[in-house]
Amino acid sequence: MTSTHTLFDDKTKILVPVELPDPQPFAPWLVDFLGALDVHVLGCYLVKEQTSLEQSRDQFEEEARERLDEVVARFQDTGAQTSSTLVFTHDIVETIDRAEAEIDVDLLIRPSEVGKISNLLAVVTDDLHLERVRQCITALLEESVVPVTLLHVMDEDAESSEREKESLVLDGLKQRLIEHGLDEDRIETRCLHDADPAERTIEFSRDYDVVIMDENEKKLRDQLLRQTPIPIIMVRAHGDED
Structure with missing residues (x-):
């Protein structure tokens, strides 16, 4: 439904x-x-x-x-x-x-006392919740010039077909953001590979003011909550999305 x-x-x-x-x-x-x-x-x-x-x-x-x-x-x-x-x-x-x-x-x-957002990180896992993640990014950034990085970290042993799929997912989200008014030069995509994707994601996130992720990353969110003071916005899905 x-x-x-x-x-x-x-x-x-x-x-x-x-x-x-x-x-x-x-x-x-x-x-x-x-x-x-x-x-x-x-x-x-x-x-x-x-x-x-x-x-x-x-x-x-x-x-x-x-x-x-x-x-x-x-x-x-x-x-x-x-x-x-x-x-x-x-x-x-x-x-x-x-x-x-x-x-x-x-x-x-999670609340933050960061005076303003200077950069934003969106952790992307798959294409199931992209529209809701897109809405969240747009709502935060539509009246600013703040850049956003779209990040996916894969296991270093991932097959080439999996790597290609995730790259396409990131590119698809970037295109949706552009269609909804964000300038292309404000959007960076990063598809990384690591023996410990969760730890790499946590380390990467430390340079950002806000992190957005979807509910598939609940375990990672819990690690971020315990290990960092970074403001986190977690997007949950309800029903099917277009």
């Missing part, structure tokens, strides 16, 4: 996890980007392994709720639809994974 809405309309639900009690500041571009969407703020209060979740909730719930409400209010001020959940957890990434499935979001974004 075909999805009934595009990636960026008032039905788009985005999950924004924030770590409590001291949430990272939100950059103005991020608040503006989310202003027209349905924003669910996931407040994650990280608890040490040796401390019970119940004990921490009893002690810190009121403070955590106040800080979470402050974050939610920031999005409400932009006109966004908002909702929130407060969770006391020993593992923030696991909590994000669970909430992502339960809430059934279209996008997930």
Whole structure:
């Protein structure tokens, strides 16, 4: 069944996890980007392994709720639809994974205090979700001159036919971006080969302000969440795409 809405309309639900009690500041571009969407703020209060979740909730719930409400209010001020959940957890990434499935979001974004975007990396895995990835890139960059790199990292032992296919996928996404208004000279494609594609991708991403990836790269996203402070936008697919 075909999805009934595009990636960026008032039905788009985005999950924004924030770590409590001291949430990272939100950059103005991020608040503006989310202003027209349905924003669910996931407040994650990280608890040490040796401390019970119940004990921490009893002690810190009121403070955590106040800080979470402050974050939610920031999005409400932009006109966004908002909702929130407060969770006391020993593992923030696991909590994000669970909430992502339960809430059934279209996008997930980790907050950033980066003042502005100077470059963007899109990690591309296949051609299943290209249109939604394209919509995300366009929404972020259409009113700027910021460059985007389209990246795919393959195993170094990949067959030549696989390498050719992935090169065509990157070229296809580049063409879609051009058709939707991005100048060709702002778009770079990189198809790399490595014994450890995930590690190579992580290292490559460290030079970028924002990383976009699709839901096929959930394991890689979790590694990025744990190992880097890079803002990540994960695009989830709902239904078939044209």
